[in-house]
Amino acid sequence: xxxxxxxxxxxxxxxxxxxxxxxMAWIKLxxxxxxxxxVLILAGDVSANDEVLRTTLSSLVGxxxxxxxxxxxxxxxxxGRGMSRTDQQKTSLAxxxxxFELCDELxxxxxxxxxxxxxxxxxxxxxxxxxxxEDDITGWEGIPEAEDAMVDFYACVWPAPLSVHNExxxxxxxxxxxxxxxxxxxxxxxxxxxxxxxISFSHFVPHPQxxxxxxxxxxxxxxxxxxxxxxxxxxxxxxxxxHVFGHTHFGWDATLRGVRYxxxxxxxxxxxxxxxxxxxxxxxxxxxxPPTPVLIFDGxxxxxxxxxxxxxxxxxxxxxxxxxxxxxxxxxxxxxxxxVPGVGxxxxxxxxxxxxxxxxxxxxxxxxxxxxxxxxxFEEQQGKKTMNSI
Numbered sequence: 070x071x072x073x074x075x076x077x078x079x080x081x082x083x084x085x086x087x088x089x090x091x092x093m094a095w096i097k098l099x100x101x102x103x104x105x106x107x108v109l110i111l112a113g114d115v116s117a118n119d120e121v122l123r124t125t126l127s128s129l130v131g132x133x134x135x136x137x138x139x140x141x142x143x144x145x146x147x148x149g150r151g152m153s154r155t156d157q158q159k160t161s162l163a164x165x166x167x168x169f170e171l172c173d174e175l176x177x178x179x180x181x182x183x184x185x186x187x188x189x190x191x192x193x194x195x196x197x198x199x200x201x202x203e204d205d206i207t208g209w210e211g212i213p214e215a216e217d218a219m220v221d222f223y224a225c226v227w228p229a230p231l232s233v234h235n236e237x238x239x240x241x242x243x244x245x246x247x248x249x250x251x252x253x254x255x256x257x258x259x260x261x262x263x264x265x266x267x268i269s270f271s272h273f274v275p276h277p278q279x280x281x282x283x284x285x286x287x288x289x290x291x292x293x294x295x296x297x298x299x300x301x302x303x304x305x306x307x308x309x310x311x312h313v314f315g316h317t318h319f320g321w322d323a324t325l326r327g328v329r330y331x332x333x334x335x336x337x338x339x340x341x342x343x344x345x346x347x348x349x350x351x352x353x354x355x356x357x358x359p360p361t362p363v364l365i366f367d368g369x370x371x372x373x374x375x376x377x378x379x380x381x382x383x384x385x386x387x388x389x390x391x392x393x394x395x396x397x398x399x400x401x402x403x404x405x406x407x408x409v410p411g412v413g414x415x416x417x418x419x420x421x422x423x424x425x426x427x428x429x430x431x432x433x434x435x436x437x438x439x440x441x442x443x444x445x446x447f448e449e450q451q452g453k454k455t456m457n458s459i
Contacts, residue, residue: 396412
């Protein structure tokens with residue numbers, strides 16, 4: 070007697086950085102036997118290397134019924150170590166077109182489609198510095214500019230008049246969504262499938278509240294190379310039930326203005342071993358055995374799973390966002406920079422009070438201690454963590 074296949078699930082992962090052998094091994098352990106009826110959302114940053122990108126996408130296509138992908142910044146590098154002479158003669162927009170062609174060849178979806186009873190919509194995006202509207206760090210010297218700390222500003226090449234020093238690259242990517250008919254295709258799919266929820270995804274961060282404050286970042290000005298106002302506006306127009314994003318390598322699950330936002334980064338091996346509490350999204354990702362992406366739509370239940378624990382998004386459910394405390398650097402950040410006497414401080418909140426209760430905030434739990442229990446246990450077993458760590 071034949072049996073029906075199990076209901077299809079939708080999973081997500083970002084920032085797989087498959088150039089690392091440990092990450093490629095993780096990818097290849099995602100088996101057809103386990104995920105062959107399911108759908109995967111891959112939210113950018115696979116590799117700038119053609120062979121690695123092809124191998125990764127081919128492996129995932131072999132493991133899942135459908136794979137959706139939108140490129141990240143690493144995918145559009147055309148300069149640097151390991152890049153061919155041919156690569157270094159092209160622009161990042163030419164690279165983007167090659168990725169679209171590779172995806173078409175392999176059967177990877179880069180446009181909206183119905184999958185597992187859900188409408189899935191990839192959104193193209195890029196970051197711009199003006200997205201960061203929170204206060205810049207004051208009272209500290211030696212903090213590098215984003216251009217000096219991020220390889221993109223060298224490894225990506227944009228044809229004139231596009232420039233990374235204004236919003237033009239981000240606006241160009243957003244306009245590509247219009248040219249590719251994103252919203253019209255989503256509207257048609259929703260009209261034809263009125264009971265199908267919408268899941269959208271991007272590589273970059275839609276809103277500053279989905280990122281730790283810059284005073285908590287090792288490189289504070291990286292906040293200027295994270296997100297896009299145009300991306301957030303497009304998500305608001307689409308009004309998905311859930312949006313997947315990547316880029317920052319922080320696990321995240323939070324609801325903002327009625328949309329649930331999830332980040333599930335595989336990240337670098339060193340990050341998983343060194344700060345799993347703020348990388349992990351839920352109890353088994355990315356550290357479960359066997360490897361499993363993050364479930365974002367349960368086909369059998371026909372619904373979304375409960376909210377996942379993740380270090381920084383949990384932290385912001387307990388403590389207020391106070392970017393105006395721009396002279397206070399977290400202890401793990403302060404050691405890298407020079408304090409201006411009488412201005413800069415080291416700590417979490419200084420003498421600030423909770424805007425709701427009026428009580429002094431003092432010293433909170435570290436974000437890693439608010440991550441998934443399994444990740445916290447792992448970190449504690451490493452014997453490396455203190456209260457003053459990310």
